[in-house]
Amino acid sequence: xxxxxxxxxxxxxxxxxxxxxxxxxxxxxxxxxxxxxxxxxxxxxxxxxxxxxxxxxxxxxxxxxxxxxxxxxxxxxxxxxxxxxxxxxxxxxxxxxxxxxxxxxxxxxxxxxxxxxxxxxxxxxxxxxxxxxxxxxxxxxx
Amino acid sequence: xxxxxxxxxxxxxxxxxxxxxxxxxxxxxxxxxxxxxxxxxxxxxxxxxxxxxxxxxxxxxxxxxxxxxxxxxxxxxxxxxxxxxxxxxxxxxxxxxxxxxxxxxxxxxxxxxxxxxxxxxxxxxxxxxxxxxxxxxxxxxxxxxxxxxxx
Numbered sequence: 001x002x003x004x005x006x007x008x009x010x011x012x013x014x015x016x017x018x019x020x021x022x023x024x025x026x027x028x029x030x031x032x033x034x035x036x037x038x039x040x041x042x043x044x045x046x047x048x049x050x051x052x053x054x055x056x057x058x059x060x061x062x063x064x065x066x067x068x069x070x071x072x073x074x075x076x077x078x079x080x081x082x083x084x085x086x087x088x089x090x091x092x093x094x095x096x097x098x099x100x101x102x103x104x105x106x107x108x109x110x111x112x113x114x115x116x117x118x119x120x121x122x123x124x125x126x127x128x129x130x131x132x133x134x135x136x137x138x139x140x141x142x
Numbered sequence: 143x144x145x146x147x148x149x150x151x152x153x154x155x156x157x158x159x160x161x162x163x164x165x166x167x168x169x170x171x172x173x174x175x176x177x178x179x180x181x182x183x184x185x186x187x188x189x190x191x192x193x194x195x196x197x198x199x200x201x202x203x204x205x206x207x208x209x210x211x212x213x214x215x216x217x218x219x220x221x222x223x224x225x226x227x228x229x230x231x232x233x234x235x236x237x238x239x240x241x242x243x244x245x246x247x248x249x250x251x252x253x254x255x256x257x258x259x260x261x262x263x264x265x266x267x268x269x270x271x272x273x274x275x276x277x278x279x280x281x282x283x284x285x286x287x288x289x290x291x292x293x
Binding site: 001002003004008010012014015016018019022023049063064065066067070071092093097100101105106107108114 | 161169178179180181182224226227228230231234235254256258261262263265266269270273274275276277279280281283284285286288291
């Protein structure tokens with residue numbers, strides 16, 4: 001086998017596995033309770049550059065070159081507009097390097113669901129569907 | 143309520159496009175780069191580099207595969223369900239150009255391993271885009287900013 005053929009097969013196998021894995025994990029909210037991200041870590045209104053939602057805040061880290069950010073913006077904006085006490089705040093990740101290092105944001109969109117006190121309760125990467133956002137919000141109510 | 147902070151709105155200045163155009167282009171790119179890998183053809187890689195360059199430097203409207211899509215494919219399809227910003231796929235064309243140039247340097251400079259690796263990486267990115275609508279270069283952008291920023 002030529003090196004080119006070997007490279008072709010390796011690339012197709014690796015990228016297919018990676019793509020399938022991403023398709024399975026994108027847009028899924030996870031409860032935040034890991035050692036890297038201690039539950040209860042807070043984001044303040046100052047850090048956000050916007051007031052916290054009375055009930056919950058949907059934080060979206062976006063970047064300039066990010067197609068799914070637009071989808072996420074539409075979904076989260078719609079949920080916020082139709083759910084009393086819930087706000088949507090979008091942050092330009094490349095302008096907030098300190099913040100993305102602190103929250104270990106590696107790709108966009110990264111989404112955080114904050115409770116009324118600004119504590120991070122759920123986290124997702126990739127564009128979620130409406131049902132996933134509502135399910136995550138439901139556990140934050142109170 | 144929806145709030146946009148900082149410069150997000152400034153980054154949304156690109157025009158909106160049919161997202162199936164760049165994916166169609168990525169599928170053709172995948173096939174072209176697969177042929178390049180199998181034949182080590184410098185001239186075919188040079189053609190692909192020009193295609194990338196037109197898309198990145200002039201814009202997506204000048205990208206030849208995009209032109210084929212709009213003239214021949216799009217008229218046969220239903221209108222797109224949603225539109226997409228043009229900045230991410232244009233950025234991806236620039237990343238593709240960089241890898242194509244590196245590949246050409248490898249093939250023409252007699253370092254065929256460099257050529258193979260550069261073309262293989264570009265092929266992987268094009269395939270991810272075509273098959274999964276995933277923009278590898280776009281994700282590298284944020285990681286790069288995070289790694290190299292001193293803020």
